[in-house]
Amino acid sequence: MARRWSDGVGVLVVEGEAGGAGVRVPLEIATSYRARTKGLLGRDSLHGAMLLSPAGGVHTFRMRMPIDVAYLDRRLTVIAVRTMRPGRLGLPRPRSRHVLEAEAGVMAGWGLRVGTRVEVVEA
Numbered sequence: 001m002a003r004r005w006s007d008g009v010g011v012l013v014v015e016g017e018a019g020g021a022g023v024r025v026p027l028e029i030a031t032s033y034r035a036r037t038k039g040l041l042g043r044d045s046l047h048g049a050m051l052l053s054p055a056g057g058v059h060t061f062r063m064r065m066p067i068d069v070a071y072l073d074r075r076l077t078v079i080a081v082r083t084m085r086p087g088r089l090g091l092p093r094p095r096s097r098h099v100l101e102a103e104a105g106v107m108a109g110w111g112l113r114v115g116t117r118v119e120v121v122e123a
Contacts, residue, residue: 005051006029009029010027010029010123011024012024012025012051012120014112015118015119022111023111027120028048028051029050029120039052040101042062042064043065045103046102049100049101050100051098051099051120052099053097055097056096057090057092060084061086065103066086067084067102067103068106069090069100070099070112072099076117076119077118
């Protein structure tokens with residue numbers, strides 16, 4: 001069940017608890033080598049989230065802001081969530097196929113935690 005997206009925009013749907021409606025978050029999708037390499041470098045903020053795919057790990061060298069990082073497996077289930085300050089190297093996650101990045105602190109508000117499933121809807 002390989003996921004294939006293109007660079008662009010979409011919506012991240014975070015499943016709600018106990019069958020609730022969930023949360024819809026603006027999403028930037030980075031799948032090409034160039035887009036994944038650039039990521040959030042040089043930005044002071046991000047409205048929503050960025051999906052890096054494929055990706056098993058990230059770093060925050062040359063970033064201007066701390067970020068939340070969620071590692072997703074091939075079924076788009078969260079396997080780990082971390083907050084990273086600028087200038088850090090995140091440990092690669094062996095089962096990670098995709099990585100979500102967002103401004104530090106926002107993922108908890110979306111209900112994104114280990115075991116949460118997400119959906120990516122391309123625009």
